[in-house]
Amino acid sequence: MSARGRFATGVGTLAAATVYLFTTTTRAGVLYYLPTRAEWTWSPPTGVIAMDWFARSHATLAVAAAATWAAWRWAPAEPKTCARWAGRLWPMSWLMLAWSAGYTALWLCARP
Amino acid sequence: MFWIKLGLVLHAVAAGALTGSVTHLALVVWRAHRGRPNPRLQRLYPAVALGCYLAVYSLGSAIYPRYRVAVRAEWLDEHAAWAAVLFDLKENLATLLGPLVLAAVVLSRAEDPARPSRALLGCATAVALGVWFNAVSGLLVASVRSV
Numbered sequence: 001m002s003a004r005g006r007f008a009t010g011v012g013t014l015a016a017a018t019v020y021l022f023t024t025t026t027r028a029g030v031l032y033y034l035p036t037r038a039e040w041t042w043s044p045p046t047g048v049i050a051m052d053w054f055a056r057s058h059a060t061l062a063v064a065a066a067a068t069w070a071a072w073r074w075a076p077a078e079p080k081t082c083a084r085w086a087g088r089l090w091p092m093s094w095l096m097l098a099w100s101a102g103y104t105a106l107w108l109c110a111r112p
Numbered sequence: 113m114f115w116i117k118l119g120l121v122l123h124a125v126a127a128g129a130l131t132g133s134v135t136h137l138a139l140v141v142w143r144a145h146r147g148r149p150n151p152r153l154q155r156l157y158p159a160v161a162l163g164c165y166l167a168v169y170s171l172g173s174a175i176y177p178r179y180r181v182a183v184r185a186e187w188l189d190e191h192a193a194w195a196a197v198l199f200d201l202k203e204n205l206a207t208l209l210g211p212l213v214l215a216a217v218v219l220s221r222a223e224d225p226a227r228p229s230r231a232l233l234g235c236a237t238a239v240a241l242g243v244w245f246n247a248v249s250g251l252l253v254a255s256v257r258s259v
Binding site: 056 | 169173176178180181185203205210214215218219221
């Protein structure tokens with residue numbers, strides 16, 4: 001149970017951090033919200049305030065929940081295998097989270 | 113305007129409750145790690161934290177567009193750019209904390225309360241530090257035009 005939990009949450013956290021970093025760095029597939037027009041668009045017009053946070057944030061949280069559930073559901077049956085994978089997944093999750101936070105801080109501070 | 117103000121106040125109240133719950137969570141998990149577990153609180157605080165996180169997130173999402181236009185675009189970008197950057201940093205950090213809050217809930221229910229894993233210790237500590245950073249940041253940004 002414990003190893004299964006660590007495995008599932010490790011997968012969920014790593015998947016969420018990966019989605020966050022990918023959508024932040026590439027802006028690929030990000031839906032923008034235009035608050036002055038109350039509209040959603042894939043390609044915001046220039047000179048109009050466009051918010052990409054909603055799509056990025058919702059996608060990150062949705063992937064975290066879905067990946068955690070899926071990993072719990074289809075976790076390896078053997079607890080030792082689960083524990084071994086959890087031991088590999090969590091360091092990668094922390095690394096990806098730190099990378100995401102660091103990239104975000106640098107990106108925001110460098111923004112004109 | 114009334115609903116936006118009400119949303120902001122409720123957002124702040126929920127953020128206060130979130131800060132309290134994640135701070136207590138970090139403390140009880142560290143205490144359990146040192147051999148003094150409290151199974152009831154180790155399961156209660158993550159659930160409270162998740163509820164508060166969802167409330168803070170939902171209310172923040174509802175008032176964010178108004179902030180982006182009426183506060184940031186019309187005032188902060190010109191007079192206090194540092195506050196606009198700090199606010200965006202806080203919003204993005206809040207997103208990254210979500211998976212850790214979820215992980216804390218799952219781990220607190222899956223593990224033996226007397227032997228919390230390093231993953232749970234890490235989640236509880238990181239979430240507490242992140243939420244405190246966000247609470248202080250939100251207070252600083254909100255105080256730009258007050259004092």
